[in-house]
Amino acid sequence: MHHFHYKGGKLYAEGVSLDALAEEYGTPLYVYSGHTVVEHYKALDHALKPLDHLICYAMKANSTLALLRLLARQGSGFDLVSGGELFRVQQAGGDPGKCTFAGVGKTRAEIEQALRAGIYCFMVESEAELTFINEVATRLRKIAPVALRVNPNVDAKTHSKITTGTYENKFGIAFEEIPALYQRATALKHVTLRGVQMHIGSQITTAAPFAAAVKKMIPLVRELHRRHRLEFFDIGGGIGIVYEDALASGQPDWWKKKGAPLTPAAYAESVVPQLRTLGLKVLVEPGRFMVGNAGVLLSEVLYVKKTGKKNFVIIDAAMNDLIRPAFYDSYHEIVPLRAKTGKTIPSDVVGPICESGDTFAKDRPLQPLKTGDRIAFLSAGAYGFTMASNYNTRPRAAEILVEGTKVKLARKREALVDLIRGETA
Numbered sequence: 027m028h029h030f031h032y033k034g035g036k037l038y039a040e041g042v043s044l045d046a047l048a049e050e051y052g053t054p055l056y057v058y059s060g061h062t063v064v065e066h067y068k069a070l071d072h073a074l075k076p077l078d079h080l081i082c083y084a085m086k087a088n089s090t091l092a093l094l095r096l097l098a099r100q101g102s103g104f105d106l107v108s109g110g111e112l113f114r115v116q117q118a119g120g121d122p123g124k125c126t127f128a129g130v131g132k133t134r135a136e137i138e139q140a141l142r143a144g145i146y147c148f149m150v151e152s153e154a155e156l157t158f159i160n161e162v163a164t165r166l167r168k169i170a171p172v173a174l175r176v177n178p179n180v181d182a183k184t185h186s187k188i189t190t191g192t193y194e195n196k197f198g199i200a201f202e203e204i205p206a207l208y209q210r211a212t213a214l215k216h217v218t219l220r221g222v223q224m225h226i227g228s229q230i231t232t233a234a235p236f237a238a239a240v241k242k243m244i245p246l247v248r249e250l251h252r253r254h255r256l257e258f259f260d261i262g263g264g265i266g267i268v269y270e271d272a273l274a275s276g277q278p279d280w281w282k283k284k285g286a287p288l289t290p291a292a293y294a295e296s297v298v299p300q301l302r303t304l305g306l307k308v309l310v311e312p313g314r315f316m317v318g319n320a321g322v323l324l325s326e327v328l329y330v331k332k333t334g335k336k337n338f339v340i341i342d343a344a345m346n347d348l349i350r351p352a353f354y355d356s357y358h359e360i361v362p363l364r365a366k367t368g369k370t371i372p373s374d375v376v377g378p379i380c381e382s383g384d385t386f387a388k389d390r391p392l393q394p395l396k397t398g399d400r401i402a403f404l405s406a407g408a409y410g411f412t413m414a415s416n417y418n419t420r421p422r423a424a425e426i427l428v429e430g431t432k433v434k435l436a437r438k439r440e441a442l443v444d445l446i447r448g449e450t451a
């Protein structure tokens with residue numbers, strides 16, 4: 027489900043030619059399809075209709091203001107992991123009263139900021155943090171709404187850097203310790219127990235781990251609700267998206283033929299019947315699902331270099347623009363902005379940075395590329411720009427939001443002066 031497709035031999039985002047955008051705004055360039063984001067939100071919202079629910083978009087996936095505004099207009103809440111993200115929500119017109127605040131290391135300043143803004147709930151990840159939030163709230167004469175993050179110890183069978191729901195990793199509080207901790211929390215005068223949360227990992231492409239985690243949690247949540255009168259159960263994010271067959275997945279018939287990795291409907295079917303029995307509001311925190319397939323990264327070929335048996339395609343985008351291949355060994359489909367014909371050859375697509383890790387693809391069968399050709403990395407909307415850096419003193423890319431034939435420069439390309447702002451020589 028997305029709006030990137032070829033028309034007359036050129037790749038389009040909705041009604042706009044990507045080659046034309048690259049020509050006008052330069053490369054590397056992130057381009058987002060606004061309708062794709064909104065349709066993902068609506069599809070999930072619809073699938074969860076049988077439940078009293080709130081979608082809190084996990085904005086660490088992509089926190090560009092223009093995208094946040096699209097989602098805020100749909101009524102979305104936001105799942106935050108820093109004071110900086112809260113500031114962004116407010117700048118984009120989002121409602122702090124629909125925000126959850128996650129993360130194992132919230133600082134005093136961030137807790138104060140969130141209390142003053144009136145967020146919906148803190149997701150607490152340790153007893154030490156719970157005590158600390160109570161202390162900060164006492165000083166501000168406020169009551170902090172909290173939920174404890176339960177580690178259900180369920181293996182989501184995903185990449186080790188994005189699995190979070192087992193005792194091997196730093197997230198959450200062990201399942202067995204939860205009832206006693208809720209009991210101790212009742213003694214803290216400046217926190218109120220509002221819910222329970224879990225999050226088992228990311229890029230989960232089957233419904234089974236979600237269903238298993240919810241099943242394991244239900245008796246615990248029911249018991250906590252009975253004792254403490256809760257308001258919600260937050261089942262986290264992690265819905266996976268299509269990377270391998272990204273371009274083709276833009277066609278509706280692809281989903282019928284292939285059987286989707288995980289549609290919103292299949293996700294909902296696996297958890298809604300169990301959740302309905304609780305009588306609680308249900309929160310979900312999808313990040314990647316909402317924006318992943320809605321963004322592409324455009325780049326231009328600088329040089330082609332043949333060494334021994336290798337065909338290196340050196341492009342103007344680098345790991346500082348899109349770190350996922352280096353960080354998670356992840357795959358992004360690569361397609362030319364102007365359709366090509368001819369036989370593919372195994373190609374290594376690499377960036378200009380002085381690191382062997384600055385490699386987007388190895389031995390990828392691609393139609394021969396030459397200097398000046400432009401390509402797109404598909405499914406780059408999530409954990410793309412938000413993980414971009416200035417490594418090698420490279421300005422960060424510009425970002426464009428397309429809606430129909432409307433083009434908005436969502437973020438200007440950084441200029442050289444931006445790169446030394448705040449520095450003293």
Ligand SMILES: *Cc1c(COP(=O)(O)O)cnc(C)c1O
Nearest residue numbers: 084128228263264311312313314
């Ligand atoms: C990262 C994160 C999410 C979002 O994960 P996705 O895989 O992008 O959906 C949701 N909740 C928490 C607590 C997270 O850390």
